[in-house]
Amino acid sequence: MPSLVQRLRDGFDAYVLPDDPGERDAFLAAHGAEITAVVTSGNTGVDAGLMTALPNLGAIVNFGVGYDTTDIDAAAARGVSVSNTPGVLTDCVADTAVGLMIDVLRQFSAADRFVRAGRWPVDGMYPLTREVSNTRVGILGLGRIGSAIALRLSAFGCTISYHNRHQVADSTYTYVASLEELARNVDVLVVAAAGGDGTKGLINREVLDALGAEGYLINIARGSVVDEDALVEALTAGRLAGAGLDVFAHEPQVPEALLAMDNVVLLPHVGSGTVQTRAAMESLTLRNLESYLQTGQLVTPVPMPTATTG
Numbered sequence: 001m002p003s004l005v006q007r008l009r010d011g012f013d014a015y016v017l018p019d020d021p022g023e024r025d026a027f028l029a030a031h032g033a034e035i036t037a038v039v040t041s042g043n044t045g046v047d048a049g050l051m052t053a054l055p056n057l058g059a060i061v062n063f064g065v066g067y068d069t070t071d072i073d074a075a076a077a078r079g080v081s082v083s084n085t086p087g088v089l090t091d092c093v094a095d096t097a098v099g100l101m102i103d104v105l106r107q108f109s110a111a112d113r114f115v116r117a118g119r120w121p122v123d124g125m126y127p128l129t130r131e132v133s134n135t136r137v138g139i140l141g142l143g144r145i146g147s148a149i150a151l152r153l154s155a156f157g158c159t160i161s162y163h164n165r166h167q168v169a170d171s172t173y174t175y176v177a178s179l180e181e182l183a184r185n186v187d188v189l190v191v192a193a194a195g196g197d198g199t200k201g202l203i204n205r206e207v208l209d210a211l212g213a214e215g216y217l218i219n220i221a222r223g224s225v226v227d228e229d230a231l232v233e234a235l236t237a238g239r240l241a242g243a244g245l246d247v248f249a250h251e252p253q254v255p256e257a258l259l260a261m262d263n264v265v266l267l268p269h270v271g272s273g274t275v276q277t278r279a280a281m282e283s284l285t286l287r288n289l290e291s292y293l294q295t296g297q298l299v300t301p302v303p304m305p306t307a308t309t310g
Helices: 002-012 021-034 048-052 070-078 090-106 108-116 145-156 181-184 206-210 227-234 255-262 275-295
Strands: 037-041 058-063 079-082 136-140 160-162 187-191 216-219 242-245 264-266
Touching: 002 275, 021 136, 058 275, 070 079, 079 136, 079 275, 090 108, 090 145, 090 187, 090 216, 090 242, 090 264, 090 275, 136 145, 136 181, 145 160, 160 181, 181 206, 206 216, 206 227, 227 242, 227 255, 255 264
Parallel strands: 037 058, 058 079, 136 160, 136 187, 187 216, 216 242, 242 264
Antiparallel strands: none
16 A cells, blocks of 8 residues: 555655565665565565565564465575564455345346346346345355354354364354265355465365355455466366456466356455455554564464474
C-alpha cells in the first residue's frame, strides 16, 4: 500500500529494495549489514538468498496473513522472527468466499453480462441456476477464516463439514479425515487452507473428480493449494459444475481457458481488499515493526519450525 510505504519512509527512514538485479546487488553490498528488519507482503516475501545478504536481520514483518513466499525454514535456522497480520482480515475474506459462492451458484455475474449484451429481449429468461441455501459445504482449513466462512454459511442453512490436519476441538462441524471423502460428500468445496509446500496441489485431479460434475470449488486461500491445470481440465471437460477463484497459481496471470467460462467467477486477489481491512492490516504491520525495534518482540509472530543443524 502506498500509505504504508510512505509511513515506513517518514517514520523509519526505510530503504526500498531495488527491483533491478544490478541495482539490488549494489544496494545490498552497500547497506545489507545495516538492515535489522524487513517489511514485505505475501506477494513478495523474503527468500534464503536475501536473508544471507542481510547478516544482521532479526525480523521479517509481513503485510498480510499469508507468508508462504518467505522461506520460513531459512528464517528459523538464522533465528529470524516472522510476523503476519491475522484476525484483522478474517471477516473480509470470509465475506469474499460467501460472495463468490453465491455468484457462482446463482451465476449473477454471467446474468449481468447477459443483460448488458442485450440478450434478455432476444433470448428470453436466463436459465435456472443452483440454490445456495441448504447446500452441503466442505471447508479445507477450519482456522480463523474457515471458521468465519462456516459461521456465515450456517446462517444459510448449509450443512458444514471440514478437513484439517487435525480435528478442531469443540467444533460443532463434522470432521472428515480424508480430503477426497470430504469432496465426494459436498456440493461446494471451499479452500481456506494456508499456502506453502505443505498444502501445494492438495486440490488435485482426484479431489476434483470426487467433487464431481455437480460440484463447485471456491478458493480464497492461495492459488498454490489447487492444481490449476487439473482444475482447468475438469472445468473444460464438464467434470466440475463451476468455480469461484480469488487466487491463482501464477498471479497476475490467469489461465486463458477460464476467461470465456460463464460458470467461473474470477477475482483479482481482492479477498481483503477493502479500505477498512487494509487500514487495519497496515496498522498491525506497523505495530509489529515498532514492537520489534523497541523490544525485540513481535506482536503477532507466526509459529516457527524448530531449527535443525546438519
